[in-house]
Structure formats: C-alpha cells, structure tokens
Amino acid sequence: xxxxxxxxxxxxxxxxxxxxxxxxxxxxxxxxxxxxxxxxxxxxxxxxxxxxxxxxxxxxxxxxxxxxxxxxxxxxxxxxxxxxxxxxxxxxxxxxxxxxxxxxxxxxxxxxxxxxxxxxxxxxxxxxxxxxxxxxxxxxxxxxxxxxxxxxxxxxxxxxxxxxxxxxxxxxxxxxxxxxxxxxxxxxxxxxxxxxxxxxxxxxxxxxxxxxxxxxxxxxxxxxxxxxxxxxxxxxxxxxxxxxxxxxxxxxxx
Amino acid sequence: xxxxxxxxxxxxxxxxxxxxxxxxxxxxxxxxxxxxxxxxxxxxxxxxxxxxxxxxxxxxxxxxxxxxxxxxxxxxxxxxxxxxxxxxxxxxxxxxxxxxxxxxxxxxxxxxxxxxxxxxxxxxxxxxxxxxxxxxxxxxxxxxxxxxxxxxxxxxxxxxxxxxxxxxxxxxxxxxxxxxxxxxxxxxxxxxxxxxxxxxxxxxxxxxx
Numbered sequence: 067x068x069x070x071x072x073x074x075x076x077x078x079x080x081x082x083x084x085x086x087x088x089x090x091x092x093x094x095x096x097x098x099x100x101x102x103x104x105x106x107x108x109x110x111x112x113x114x115x116x117x118x119x120x121x122x123x124x125x126x127x128x129x130x131x132x133x134x135x136x137x138x139x140x141x142x143x144x145x146x147x148x149x150x151x152x153x154x155x156x157x158x159x160x161x162x163x164x165x166x167x168x169x170x171x172x173x174x175x176x177x178x179x180x181x182x183x184x185x186x187x188x189x190x191x192x193x194x195x196x197x198x199x200x201x202x203x204x205x206x207x208x209x210x211x212x213x214x215x216x217x218x219x220x221x222x223x224x225x226x227x228x229x230x231x232x233x234x235x236x237x238x239x240x241x242x243x244x245x246x247x248x249x250x251x252x253x254x255x256x257x258x259x260x261x262x263x264x265x266x267x268x269x270x271x272x273x274x275x276x277x278x279x280x281x282x283x284x285x286x287x288x289x290x291x292x293x294x295x296x297x298x299x300x301x302x303x304x305x306x307x308x309x310x311x312x313x314x315x316x317x318x319x320x
Numbered sequence: 321x322x323x324x325x326x327x328x329x330x331x332x333x334x335x336x337x338x339x340x341x342x343x344x345x346x347x348x349x350x351x352x353x354x355x356x357x358x359x360x361x362x363x364x365x366x367x368x369x370x371x372x373x374x375x376x377x378x379x380x381x382x383x384x385x386x387x388x389x390x391x392x393x394x395x396x397x398x399x400x401x402x403x404x405x406x407x408x409x410x411x412x413x414x415x416x417x418x419x420x421x422x423x424x425x426x427x428x429x430x431x432x433x434x435x436x437x438x439x440x441x442x443x444x445x446x447x448x449x450x451x452x453x454x455x456x457x458x459x460x461x462x463x464x465x466x467x468x469x470x471x472x473x474x475x476x477x478x479x480x481x482x483x484x485x486x487x488x489x490x491x492x493x494x495x496x497x498x499x500x501x502x503x504x505x506x507x508x509x510x511x512x513x514x515x516x517x518x519x520x521x522x523x524x525x526x527x528x529x
Contacts, residue, residue: 074413082401085446164397167373168414168466319374319383 075178097142115256147218148225155229172313187218204284213280216297223304230311249273326501332381343524349501359521390468415466
C-alpha cells in the first residue's frame with residue numbers, strides 16, 4: 067500500500083463525486099424527506115417492544131414517532147451509503163484496470179474509494195443524526211450518531227461487495243434494494259422483531275448490530291459494546307470479501 | 321529467448337468456448353522496430369494485445385516483456401469526469417513519476433505531450449466535454465507518459481485528424497530511434513513504409529502480410 071497511490075486515488079474519487087452535484091444534494095435531501103414523512107404519519111402513541119441485544123424479557127415503552135425516527139434515520143444512511151458504494155466500486159472498471167496495468171495495486175484503488183465512502187458515511191451519518199434533536203431528545207445522542215455511522219459502514223461495505231461481485235448496475239441495484247428493504251427497511255424495526263418467529267435470521271442480517279446500537283443508545287442506558295463491535299466486525303468481513311473479489315476481477319498477468 | 325527482444329510472444333493460443341481465436345501465435349519485437357498487425361473485424365487482434373499486456377490469460381503459450389510497457393487500448397480508457405490534467409496526475413502516480421516540475425516528472429512530460437499533440441488549451445477541461453479526437457490524443461498520451469521502451473497500440477489513430485496523424489508518426493519515429501519497440505494493431509495499414517514488418521491475423525494464425 068503506497069501512500070501516494072492511495073492519496074491520488076482518494077483525491078480523484080472525491081473530485082468525481084463532488085462533480086455529481088445533484089446526486090450529492092440528494093444525499094441530504096432524501097433523509098430530510100424520510101424524516102418529514104415519518105413526522106407527518108406517526109403519533110406519540112406509546113408502543114412496547116423488546117430489544118434483542120439487551121434482554122429477551124425486557125420491554126421498552128417509547129413514543130411510536132421517536133422509535134420510527136431512529137429506525138428511518140438508520141435506513142436512510144444504510145440505503146444511501148450502499149448505493150454510493152455500489153456506484154464507486156462498479157464505475158470505471160476498464161479505467162481502473164488500466165491503472166492496475168500502469169502500477170496501481172487493486173487494494174489501493176478500492177481502499178481509496180473506501181476512504182471517500184468513509185467521509186460520506188461520517189458526513190451523512192452526522193447530518194441525519196444531527197436532525198434528531200430537532201424532533202426528540204435521544205438518551206445518548208453521540209452513541210446514536212455512532213449507530214448511524216455503523217449502519218453506513220456495514221451497508222457501505224455490503225455495497226462494495228455487491229459492486230465487486232456484479233459487473234452490471236442492474237443486478238447490483240436489485241441486490242441492494244432487496245436486502246435493504248428487507249433488513250433496515252423492515253425486519254430490524256424492533257416492532258417486527260419482537261413478534262418474529264425466527265429471530266436468528268434477523269440477527270444475521272447486516273442491519274442488526276447498527277440498529278441495536280442506535281436503539282439501545284436512543285432509549286436505554288445499557289452497554290453498546292456488543293453491537294458496536296458486532297457492527298465493526300460485520301462490515302470488516304464484508305470489506306475484506308469485497309477486496310478479495312475486486313482484486314481477483316482486476317488482476318493482471320505480470 | 322533472444323536477449324535483444326523487448327517482446328516475445330511464444331506459441332500463444334486462446335479460445336472462447338469452442339471458438340478458437342488464436343492458434344499458436346508467435347511474435348518477437350526488437351528495440352527500434354515498428355511492427356503492425358492487421359486483420360478483419362473479429363480476427364482476434366485486440367484479444368492478442370490484451371494477452372500481451374496481461375488483461376486476459378492465454379490458454380497456452382507465453383508472453384515475455386523485458387522493458388517498461390505502454391498500452392493504448394482501442395476503447396477509450398480515460399476518466400470522463402476528470403480534467404485532462406487530472407488524468408495525467410492519476411496515471412503519473414500509477415507510473416510512479418515524480419510530482420515536481422523537473423524533467424522526468426509527470427508534469428514536465430504532460431506539458432510536452434500537450435504541446436506536441438496540440439491540445440494544451442483543454443488542459444483544465446473535463447474529458448466528457450472534449451471531442452472524440454482530443455479524447456483519443458489523451459488516451460494515447462497516457463500510454464507514453466512514462467516513456468516506455470515497448471509501446472502497444474490498439475487502433476491508436478482512429479480518431480486523429482490528418483495533422484495529428486502526422487505528429488503521431490513523427491513521435492513514433494522518435495521513439496523508434498530511441499530504441500523503443502512499437503506494436504500497432506489496426507484494421508488497415510495505410511503506409512507500409514513506416515513499418516519494419518506487417519503481419520495479418522487470419523483464422524487465428526499470424527502470417528506475413
């Protein structure tokens with residue numbers, strides 16, 4: 067890993083991204099719309115649910131709107147970052163291969179894109195999280211932010227993996243929409259989780275640890291070590307998988 | 321193996337499914353030699369070049385490159401949402417060229433190439449805003465940015481106007497006199513006198529044209 071290669075790749079990827087002004091604006095508009103819709107359609111009716119990572123028997127009773135705001139914030143960060151990661155990984159396949167031919171290592175190319183993705187995850191995570199205090203006061207706000215960023219990290223790495231596996235955009239989009247809809251768009255909502263029959267399936271999905279981290283931080287004072295480490299481990303495994311497949315696809319016979 | 325050759329392609333074969341594209345292709349290029357390969361569409365010219373540069377693997381045979389190689393692919397392989405200068409910077413880093421303005425740096429070579437091929441006015445322009453011919457100039461320039469001693473060109477002058485075509489051949493002659501070996505693949509070889517040898521790829525076999 068050569069610093070100059072990583073640095074140049076990062077700068078060029080960032081420049082390209084910033085030139086897509088409308089797409090960049092949508093990163094801020096979409097979560098705002100998500101929040102607005104939730105704010106308009108939910109009430110402060112109290113709902114009771116279980117949080118998987120703290121206790122199977124402990125019920126929390128919170129406002130439906132507050133629960134939905136956390137849930138939709140995480141979904142927005144996860145979906146946006148996975149689509150961006152897919153785009154970054156799939157785009158310029160031929161040009162990237164030429165760069166490998168000219169001296170770049172495949173890991174330098176992918177990690178420079180990942181570097182840009184991390185910046186977007188932090189930016190979008192902070193932006194989406196920063197809107198929450200305007201709508202309600204989470205119990206441990208900084209940790210809710212961390213939960214959103216972990217959601218971006220895990221789903222960003224998932225997007226990179228899908229981008230490395232599939233050459234074409236359509237297959238990649240379908241895989242992301244499919245999982246994101248099921249996972250952060252539905253099954254990780256504690257309301258569904260509490261009554262689910264096969265909870266193990268939900269626990270193995272990528273959104274599990276980040277959503278637990280966000281919910282536990284927003285509504286309880288319990289430890290977040292397990293969901294935090296789980297998120298990091300889950301995302302890192304996906305990233306390693308993406309690097310291996312990307313490297314294999316971009317390989318050059320020297 | 322001849323120690324003088326900059327490129328040796330030895331008994332290379334390649335099939336796609338049941339369709340053999342290359343059969344026992346052997347080719348050697350010496351320093352200061354310009355070699356052309358022609359052939360009909362689908363004859364396997366680009367496949368042979370991709371095997372030579374390492375983009376695809378042959379089913380059998382061997383490719384030996386002994387010097388720094390520059391490759392200009394047929395399809396434009398340049399970053400459309402970056403400027404010309406940024407493309408030079410990206411590939412300059414890939415080649416490991418210096419960052420300053422000293423001779424040998426990518427900036428110095430960029431200035432020289434921009435003037436030589438007369439597209440310096442577009443240096444700060446996004447590639448997506450350029451004409452096809454200017455994009456092709458950039459595509460070619462990126463292949464020679466590091467002054468390679470083996471240059472592999474796939475339809476290099478397809479988008480060039482006449483003047484740029486003439487400049488291209490002047491530059492190729494200079495590289496040749498500096499000891500570089502050049503392999504050019506094209507549908508048509510317009511001016512055979514510029515080549516030291518011309519081969520035709522037909523039925524997967526390389527034969528003298």
